[in-house]
Amino acid sequence: AQTVTQSQPExxxxxxxxxxxxxxxDTSESDYYLFWYKQPPSRQMILVIRQEAxxxxxxxxxxxxxxxxxxxxxxxxxxxxxQLGDAAMYFCAYGRYSGGGxxxxxxxxxxxxxxxx
Amino acid sequence: DVKVTQxxxxxxKRTGEKVFLECVQDMDHENMFWYRxxxxxxxxxxxxxYDVKMKEKGDIPEGYSVSREKKERFSLILESASTNQTSxxxxxxxxxxxxxTDTQYFGPGTRLxxx
Numbered sequence: 001a002q003t004v005t006q007s008q009p010e011x012x013x014x015x016x017x018x019x020x021x022x023x024x025x026d027t028s029e030s031d032y033y034l035f036w037y038k039q040p041p042s043r044q045m046i047l048v049i050r051q052e053a054x055x056x057x058x059x060x061x062x063x064x065x066x067x068x069x070x071x072x073x074x075x076x077x078x079x080x081x082x083q084l085g086d087a088a089m090y091f092c093a094y095g096r097y098s099g100g101g102x103x104x105x106x107x108x109x110x111x112x113x114x115x116x117x
Numbered sequence: 118d119v120k121v122t123q124x125x126x127x128x129x130k131r132t133g134e135k136v137f138l139e140c141v142q143d144m145d146h147e148n149m150f151w152y153r154x155x156x157x158x159x160x161x162x163x164x165x166x167y168d169v170k171m172k173e174k175g176d177i178p179e180g181y182s183v184s185r186e187k188k189e190r191f192s193l194i195l196e197s198a199s200t201n202q203t204s205x206x207x208x209x210x211x212x213x214x215x216x217x218t219d220t221q222y223f224g225p226g227t228r229l230x231x232x
Contacts, residue, residue: 009157035220037223043225044223044224044225044226045207045223046223047220047221050220091159091160093160103165104150104152104162104165104175105162105221106162107152107159107160107161108159109157109158109159110159
């Protein structure tokens with residue numbers, strides 16, 4: 001079974017600075033997907049970024065980028081120029097590669113990100 | 118935009134009651150999922166469905182059942198609610214076409230309290 005570990009229960013960063021959230025996972029499979037989801041307080045979970053394991057290039061979405069180290073099974077999220085709206089719970093998730101995507105995701109326990117004005 | 122809706126944001130039930138949590142998606146997605154979210158535990162998969170009338174157990178199916186009679190609707194059923202089922206329940210859906218694991222889109226969640 002796959003496991004996902006987020007070792008930082010809480011992180012704090014000053015507005016406009018850069019912060020990196022850590023995620024490691026354990027799997028015996030070679031093809032899979034990794035995700036970062038954001039859950040703002042009392043609001044819906046939304047996708048931040050997604051990475052296919054077969055791609056060597058790290059995914060980037062505006063101020064959000066990942067550092068994907070497949071051999072180390074590490075998948076960290078970097079948020080540049082932090083904004084107050086980035087304050088949320090961030091979840092790292094693993095998705096097994098399967099035709100049609102009909103498998104649930106395995107989530108980490110989450111990192112609570114605080115943005116200091 | 119994909120929209121996943123859940124019938125209630127907050128629900129309070131008594132121990133032993135039968136509880137239905139409803140989820141509807143409007144994007145013709147094949148796959149639907151139920152998770153529960155508890156502080157310090159993240160999200161855990163209860164059940165999922167890849168087609169109408171098809172269902173698969175997730176990591177924590179005990180005490181729950183599901184129903185998918187129509188493609189857009191996926192119900193989670195607590196046959197006899199217990200206090201340890203007090204939690205936030207999240208529904209999600211994914212497209213299901215093509216290879217690979219599709220992005221899952223989440224509903225707003227139902228916070229269930231069992232007294």
